[in-house]
Amino acid sequence: MTDLKIGGVPEHFNYPWYLTLKNKEYTKENINLRWQDYHGGTGQMCKALRNGTVDIAIVLTEGIIKDIADGNPSKIVQTFVKTPLIWGIHVGEKSSFKKIEDLENATIAISRFGSGSHLMAIVNAYNQGWEIDKLKFKVVGNLQGGIDSLTNCEADYFMWEHFTTKPLVDDGTFRRIDDCPTPWPCFVIAVRNEVLENNFEEVQKVLDIINGETADFKDIDNIDKILAKRYQQKLEDIQKWLKITEWNDGKPITKNLITRIQNKMVSFNVIEEKKNSGEFIKNMYI
Known part of the structure; x- marks a missing residue:
């Protein structure tokens, strides 16, 4: 065996x-x-x-x-x-951010450097025309860390798979501002x-x-x-x-x-x- x-x-x-x-x-x-x-x-x-x-x-x-x-x-x-994977771009329920443009200088929660949540935040920033080297990240470990960091206002937005986070959008934990699909399988x-x-x-x-x-x-x-x-x-x-x-x-x-x-x-x-x-x-x- x-x-x-x-x-x-x-x-x-x-x-x-x-x-x-x-x-x-x-x-x-x-x-x-x-x-x-x-x-x-x-x-x-x-x-x-x-x-x-x-x-x-x-x-x-x-x-x-x-x-x-x-x-x-x-x-x-x-x-x-x-x-493609559809990445939801989420803010906390009480966040003042309403649209994607508001997030240009915001702090991004990521599971860890080199993760999908980190790399797709860069892809999204590129798509929006933002300066990549000015992005600010906070490492939160996993989805629960993302929930905690947005709820406690330790970070401003968090990207995670659209359907996995849909129940959190439905129950008001997150607000989804937009989606960002991967430009590859x-x-x-x-x-x-x-x-x-x-x-x-x-x-x-x-x-x-x-x-x-x-x-x-x-x-x-x-x-x-x-x-x-x-x-x-x-x-x-x-x-x-x-x-x-x-x-x-x-x-x-x-x-x-x-x-x-x-x-x-x-x-x-x-x-x-x-x-x-x-x-x-x-x-x-x-």
Whole structure:
């Protein structure tokens, strides 16, 4: 039995992993795949990949590309969700900020530097024409930290996935000022280089299983009701999310895609320079 540790955010995007683990599909292939939730998001998972506490991570594309460029000894093996992620831009219920323009000089709550909430705040600032080097950040750890920092007026706005935070908008904890979609596929699967060297075939099997699950995921009976209950979402919100979300169909990730993303990240000042796109990826189906 091969032991592999996998991690991701505890959000609706990763429910297909829950189903395959529940059905012991990896065990049938002699793989002991153990899941861990990472509430701190991509920045926390990049750190876990670096120190070996996780082998496979479902991470935000922009976060892992930046971290591999900065020396993370991992490779992207495929896209997981190929549609953009919709980032909500939130302020506290009692905030005086009313529109996106009001936020130019405001303090941004981020889970950690290098995380999606950090990098997408830069993308949003670029989109608005603001000066990137004047952005002010406060590290808050996770979604709960974002809630606390906005409620206690320690930061002014916080960016997190639109549908995950929708219940907080509904109950008045947050006000959403705007949305900012990622200009690239949102989630990829990253694997530590050491694991790819030692357990290449096992990783292939893991990918085959999850791709088989996501291919038919939307056809599962009552999947909208199941997700709404599990993630405490309104049914109409989950139905909207399902409609706009597409998982990868098992195709390998290409150097062209990484190059296009790097070009955007350089223009957004998220990374300083473009690197050889082949250094970021591992084709699992050569």
